[in-house]
Amino acid sequence: MHDDAAHGQDGQGPAVPVTADGLPDWLDPVVHAMRTVAPEQLSRFLPPESGVGRQSAVLILFGEGERGPELLLMERASTLRSHAGQAAFPGGALDPEDGDPATTGPLRAALREAEEETGLDPAGVQLFGVLPRLYIPVSEFVVTPVLGWWHTPTPVGAVDLAETARVFAVPVADLTDPANRVMATHPSGINSPAFTVASALVWGFTAGVIDRILHFSGWERPWDRSKEVPLDRRS
Numbered sequence: 001m002h003d004d005a006a007h008g009q010d011g012q013g014p015a016v017p018v019t020a021d022g023l024p025d026w027l028d029p030v031v032h033a034m035r036t037v038a039p040e041q042l043s044r045f046l047p048p049e050s051g052v053g054r055q056s057a058v059l060i061l062f063g064e065g066e067r068g069p070e071l072l073l074m075e076r077a078s079t080l081r082s083h084a085g086q087a088a089f090p091g092g093a094l095d096p097e098d099g100d101p102a103t104t105g106p107l108r109a110a111l112r113e114a115e116e117e118t119g120l121d122p123a124g125v126q127l128f129g130v131l132p133r134l135y136i137p138v139s140e141f142v143v144t145p146v147l148g149w150w151h152t153p154t155p156v157g158a159v160d161l162a163e164t165a166r167v168f169a170v171p172v173a174d175l176t177d178p179a180n181r182v183m184a185t186h187p188s189g190i191n192s193p194a195f196t197v198a199s200a201l202v203w204g205f206t207a208g209v210i211d212r213i214l215h216f217s218g219w220e221r222p223w224d225r226s227k228e229v230p231l232d233r234r235s
Helices: 025-036 105-118 172-176 204-216
Strands: 005-007 016-018 054-065 068-076 091-093 125-130 134-136 141-150 164-171 181-185 191-197 200-202 228-230
Touching: 016 105, 016 125, 025 068, 025 125, 025 141, 025 204, 054 105, 054 164, 054 204, 068 105, 068 172, 068 200, 091 105, 105 125, 105 141, 105 164, 134 204, 164 172, 172 191, 172 204, 191 204, 191 228, 200 204
Parallel strands: 054 141, 181 228
Antiparallel strands: 005 016, 054 068, 054 091, 068 164, 125 141, 134 141, 181 191, 191 200
16 A cells, blocks of 8 residues: 555545655654565464455554553453453454455455444544554454554544443553563463553454554563463453
């Protein structure tokens, strides 16, 4: 996806502009990382060459709050059959009306899902790029992380409590604080980066993407990877 592009060639829905123009200076490291990072630097789980997997997208939305740069996250309802209680980026599967999965589909899906889940106004969001597609083996989702700048924030909250427990913003300063960095230990024995922020344990796919963004943006601070937090067997 290129900057300053307003793609509408798939004939479905309005064009979706993507540009890094006019972003706050503090996002420059994220833009640089977005343009230079390779898929294998983000995750060892990449989409299968066979093309299997359900196309989906998440919105990685940067805003600016009272404590500086922040990221918008949501906590899934504890009653869900899968990913219950997990913190996540807004997002979900592409719908046919979102358009071409290879071009504008993920952009529209990310904004649509964010609006449906948090109530935010997409008009206040500037999309400035995408990260390489990643794969979640347990759900077989092929995920496109879409990057956005929340230039005009609007009130947000859980739209459907059956799906979402809460919506919250996490200061980047808290995400980079070594005191909030841990390794989540799955019952399978797999360890992965996690964050203890905003009364939540952010782990799994979401934490992995945040961890890589912090690293390749140069925001990461040295932290103790020996500090482990065990995950529930139901996780």
